[in-house]
Amino acid sequence: MKYNLLGNSGLKVSNLAIGTMNYGKGDPAQPLFSLGVKEAKRNIDLCIDEGINFIDTSDGYAKGTSEEILGEAIKGKREKLIIASKVWNPMGDGPNDLGLSRYHIISACEASLKRLQTDRIDVYLAHKWDGMTPIEEIAEAFDNLVRTGKVRYIGCSNFSGWHLMKALAAADKANRQRFIVQQIHYSLQAREAENELIPIGISEKIGTMVWSPLAGGLLTGKFRRGESGPSGSRHFERKWKNPPIYDEEKLYDIIDVIIEIAEQREIPPSQVSLAWLLSRPTVTTLIVGGRNEEQFKQNIPASDLELTEEELNKLNEVSRPxxxxxxxxxxxxxxxxxxxxxxxxxxxxxxx
Structure with missing residues (x-):
């Protein structure tokens, strides 16, 4: 397992992180949230044994249930893990139960600490942009959490380039804690982040956590041209439109090259997709989820996989926007x- 510094900090995290979006109580109306404490504990134990020390959650995953399950699953192992969580999501019916106001950021953090059964959140991120709250208020609230010891490092997720630069400027102007990491959507299927977010990461020394690095399963090799996807697929049954598929033919062109490289190396296609991302500038860690141990075992070797220049060029060429x-x-x-x-x-x- 390889480790990287998280942005402009001294914190080392594994280049693969455990995703917990699928932790929940198995609500049929929300099929993504299906794993309970027992399954979560088994997957986490495997990942820790393989050297993964980073795990990502959010209060918005299954309305806080993901954090509750995670808190139970890591009992006795808390000090082996760097925990990231996020704030913004509606946690009640009140007008102040969402967003990035000082009121909500602080109260949501305190609620997350209770659900996680911990005294601090190691990396706390704004899950989405809030255009209603002054950026100075957002910066002050996150700074307060660091200074009071409830949070160690701060970051953002799903910000645009100008949103991120406004946040950094507000923090710098008031001598407050800066965002050191951004969590973004990025994959061979979706390279929009290269327009502004990756260059900002280089310029401002912002680390990158990637969510959905396999495009929700599209880049695992399970979806092939001329074949129906796996039974119950959330994509081609139109149950889940995240990420959006704008050009299905180009998607299959990308998949063809991934499979070609994987077959030549005799490895799972998902490892090729992940290794390409790990070669990109500023990318610190990829958030990988899984329903079972086999899925994690299949993806973990990507941590140490280095593609050749020829392979990288093939993938870059076919996926170039x-x-x-x-x-x-x-x-x-x-x-x-x-x-x-x-x-x-x-x-x-x-x-x-």
């Missing part, structure tokens, strides 16, 4: 003055 404005203009008219952060986007499109 079109450059958006103003980036295509910059590439044609201003590449002589690119910084390392600019190249976080442009070098994958032009090869320099």
């Amino acid at each position: 079109n450059l958006l404005y103003p980036y295509w203009h910059q590439q044609f008219m201003g590449k002589e003055r690119f910084s390392e952060a600019d190249l976080g986007l442009h070098k994958w499109h032009s090869g320099y």
Whole structure:
């Protein structure tokens, strides 16, 4: 298992993290939330034995039940894990039971601590952007949690580039704790983050936690051109539209290359998909979930897998998105003055 520093900090985390979005009570109306304490404990024990020390949850997963199950499952093992959780989600019917107001951030953190049965959250992230709350208030609330010892490090998830820069500027101006990590959607199937979020990560020394690195299972090799997906698939039965599939033909082109490389190496296709992401700049850890031990056993070897330059180029070429404005203009008219952060986007499109 490989470990990386989390952003501009001294905290080392495994480059694979345990995802807990599927922890819940098996509500038929919410089939994603299906694992109980027994199954969670078994999967967590396996991952700890393999060297994983990072686990991600949120109060929004099954309305806090995910945190409750996690708190029970890690009894006696708390000090072996770095716990990340998130805030924003509606936790009640009141007008202040969601968002990133100081009121909600602090009360939600205290509630998460109780559900997790712990005295601190190691990495606490804003789960979504809140355009109604002044950014200065958000920065002050997160800073307060760090200074009072309830939280060790802070970050954000699903922010746009300008949202993240506003948050960093507000923290810097008031000499408050900075976000050191962003949790983003990024995969061979969805590379939008390369436009701004990855370059910002390079420029501002922000680490990257990737959610849905296998595109919700699309990049595992289970979905193949001309074949029906696995029984009960949430994607092609249209039960779950996250991530959205804009170009199904391109998706299958990507899958074809993943499978080609996997067959040549005699490894599961999911390992190829994960290894490509781990080669990307600023990527600190990939959040991988699973229903059972076999799924984790299949993916964990990706931690140490290094693809060849030829393999990386094949994957990059087949999955490359079109450059958006103003980036295509910059590439044609201003590449002589690119910084390392600019190249976080442009070098994958032009090869320099």
